[in-house]
Amino acid sequence: MILVTGGAGYIGSHLVMSLLKRGEDVIVFDSLEIGHQETVETLKEYGNLKFVKGNLKNLDEIRGAFLGNRISAVVHFAAYSQVAESVNNPQKYYYNNVYGTMNLLNAMLEFGVKEIVFSSTAATYGEPEYTPIDEKHPQNPINPYGNTKLIIEKILDDYDRAYGLKSVRLRYFNAAGASSDSKIGELHEPETHLIPNVLKAENNKVFKMFGDDYDTKDGTCIRDYINVEDLAEAHIKALEYLNNGGKTDYFNLGTNTGSSVKEVFDICEKVKGEKIPLEVCPRREGDPAILIADNTKAKNILHWYPQKDLKYSVETAYNFIKSKS
Ligand code: UFG
8 A cells, every 4th residue: 555645735646546547555644735625535536545634743643544554655745835935934844844754754664664755846956057957966955945855855865874764756847737537637725836827817817927038048937847647657667666676766857848938828828729818027036047857867767758748738737727617
C-alpha cells in the first residue's frame, strides 16, 4: 500500500488516480485545507482508496495512518506552495512544510517504512544562473517557500546517512493541465497560476499579464509547463526505482522547452475559441524571466519521458473548468 500525503490536492490526486488505475492500494492522508473531499470521492471510483483526514502538524494523526496499514512507500505532496504568502507569513510555511514533514519522517522511522518520493520544486534553484537548469545548478532559493523545500531535501540526505531512509526528490517546474477524462484538475482558492487564470478570465474578471518588458523573445516570462499526468508518471517511475534498490537522488521534471506567457495566452484563446480580455500589469515580484528544466537526468535514470504537449494541457484544463461550471 502506498501512502500519499496531500493526495486530495492538484498534483497528488493525479498520482493517486494513476496508482489506482494500476491496481495499487492507496491511502490518502490530507487535511482538506487545500485538497478537496469531492476529489477524494471521485478518486474512490478508480480503485481501492482509503482516506484519512489529518494534519501532518499532529504526530498522532499521521501515526494513525500508519497503524494497521501495510505501507511500503510514501509519496509526500502535502505542503503550502504560494510564494507570495510564504514571504508575508514564513512562520506558517516553516511550521507546516518543515515541521509537518519531520512528523511524517518520524512516523516512517517508527513504522519501518524506508522509501519516500518528495515533491520538491524549481523554486529551490532560485534566480537561474543558466538555462536549461540541470540538477548541478546551485540551489539558492529566493523565498521562504523554496527554503522550506530545500531544507527538507537536506533533511532527507541526513536521514539516509543516519537511518537508511531512501528518497527521490522531484523538482517540478510548472505543472499544467487536468486528467484526460476531465474528472480531476486544478482547484486552488485563490488561484494564482497562469493557465487557469487565463481560461477563467471574463469581461468583469480580466486576465492580468504580469509584465511584458522582460528580456525574452516577446517580453513576457518563459516557463516550462509540464503536464500533470506526465508528472504523475514520474512518481510511478520513482517508486519503481526505489523499490528496485535505487539510491537517494533528485531529478528535474520538465520538458526542456519554454513557453512565454503570451504564447500560453494565445493557446488558451485558440482552445477557448474566443477573445480573452487582457490587461498588461506591472511585473509580479520575484518572477525570474526564464525557467526551463534540463530533464536529461530523469530520462536517463528514471526512464521518464514526458508525452503530452502544452496544447493538450490547456485543452484538458479547459475541459475540467467547463465540467465544474
Ligand atoms: N502570470 C500572469 N498572470 C497570472 C498568473 C501568472 O501573468 O494571473 C505569469 C507569472 O508572472 C509568470 C507565469 O505567468 O511569469 C507563470 O506563473 P505561475 O504563477 O503559473 O507559475 P510560477 O512560475 O510563478 O510558479 C511555479 C509554481 C510554484 C513554484 C514556482 C517556482 O507554481 O509553486 O513555479 O519557480 F514555486
